[in-house]
Amino acid sequence: MIAHDMVVLLDVDNTLLDNDQVRIRLEEDLQRVLSPEHVERFWGIYEDVRDELDFVNFPETIERFGRECTDSECVSQVSAVLYGFSFKDFVYADSMAAIDHVSSFALPVILSDGDQLFQRHKIQSAGLETAVDGNVLVYVHKELELADIKKRFPAAHYAMVDDKPRIHVGMKGAMGAQMTTVMVCQGKYAHDPAHHEFPGADITIEGIGGLLALTAGELRNAASGSVEG
Ligand SMILES: [Mg+2]
Known part of the structure; x- marks a missing residue:
């Protein structure tokens, strides 16, 4: 080469x-589709994953949230919010x-x-x-x-x-x-x-x-x- x-x-x-604004907007979007308890748990898992792996990892966060959350509709909503997010606006x-x-x-x-x-x-x-x-x-x-x-x-x-x-x-x-x-x-x-x-x-x-x-x-x-x- x-x-x-x-x-x-x-x-x-x-x-x-x-990315600071992305994070704020993502929090708002998740609050619209999840209960307050689920929102809190999602970000708790996000922090656990970051501490454990030493980097932000949304796929792993979604996987773990999905294993904990018995409501499959709830898990698909999280995935839809994250992967449907309009990053180009930021x-x-x-x-x-x-x-x-x-x-x-x-x-x-x-x-x-x-x-x-x-x-x-x-x-x-x-x-x-x-x-x-x-x-x-x-x-x-x-x-x-x-x-x-x-x-x-x-x-x-x-x-x-x-x-x-x-x-x-x-x-x-x-x-x-x-x-x-x-x-x-x-x-x-x-x-x-x-x-x-x-x-x-x-x-x-x-x-x-x-x-x-x-x-x-x-x-x-x-x-x-x-x-x-
Ligand atoms: Mg940077």
């Missing part, structure tokens, strides 16, 4: 898609323009954490998979998969756009000056004090639209050698 000059790795949740206004802009000088690749069923469904249903020509990677912990990422999408230089400080530290630690890290201050982490104390994204943007102002040269040249800059 021919290496690209630059691959830009784009996170999904709270980077291209307003894509940030500037996301598609940002992907187009990146495409003009680099290969945009979606790099998301999650399960292999629902997270992929979400990315496809939101129209994001099409926007990146099907170049979608989903892992449990993306920062541990750099060897696979580099094999799948070889490049002279990488940039990543993500809202989580933890991901930045892991990626920069592994890639050094071969990767430009771009912190996007959207979602719940933007209001986390630790976010502002985070020492070292190479570039910080307030929203995904901030990518539109960056040139290929600015992105590439901003890469420091370490997370402290």
Whole structure:
């Protein structure tokens, strides 16, 4: 495979898609189809699964809820709400323009954490998979998969756009000056004090639209050698 000059790795949740709002709307939708007790139990299982597996996993949550809940109608309603959800309504206004802009000088690749069923469904249903020509990677912990990422999408230089400080530290630690890290201050982490104390994204943007102002040269040249800059 021919290496690209630059691959830009784009996170999904709270980077291209307003996942905080998705969560709020999903809670409302589930409240419409389930009893308060079932709603509480569903989110309880969701948290149990996340603690146990260390990532959000809706298919496993639905399975476990289905085994506990004796009302099959109730289980099918949950599945219908989750898989019928209109994710495209929660894509940030500037996301598609940002992907187009990146495409003009680099290969945009979606790099998301999650399960292999629902997270992929979400990315496809939101129209994001099409926007990146099907170049979608989903892992449990993306920062541990750099060897696979580099094999799948070889490049002279990488940039990543993500809202989580933890991901930045892991990626920069592994890639050094071969990767430009771009912190996007959207979602719940933007209001986390630790976010502002985070020492070292190479570039910080307030929203995904901030990518539109960056040139290929600015992105590439901003890469420091370490997370402290
Ligand atoms: Mg994210």
